[in-house]
Amino acid sequence: MKKRKDKKIKEKTKKGEKMIVPIRCFSCGKVIAGVHQEFTERINKGENAGKVLDELKIKKYCCRKTLLTSVDMIEEVVKYTK
Numbered sequence: 001m002k003k004r005k006d007k008k009i010k011e012k013t014k015k016g017e018k019m020i021v022p023i024r025c026f027s028c029g030k031v032i033a034g035v036h037q038e039f040t041e042r043i044n045k046g047e048n049a050g051k052v053l054d055e056l057k058i059k060k061y062c063c064r065k066t067l068l069t070s071v072d073m074i075e076e077v078v079k080y081t082k
């Protein structure tokens with residue numbers, strides 16, 4: 001049962017369905033979850049991160065750093081679930 005659940009989460013992670021997304025900027029509280037998916041997709045296509053952030057109208061440097069530095073750790077965390 002446990003292994004099956006882990007496998008499911010891993011499959012979803014690979015598809016990009018299950019991912020821990022920063023909902024708000026940790027510093028100012030601006031909601032940034034709405035632009036996270038587009039940002040990630042465009043970065044994966046190889047676009048310039050600064051340009052993408054400008055176009056998504058993320059201007060404050062606190063919000064920019066939150067998007068730029070978020071790392072998906074779900075696969076690491078899954079190892080330690082009961």
Ligand SMILES: [Zn+2]
Nearest residue numbers: 025028062063
């Ligand atoms: Zn901010």
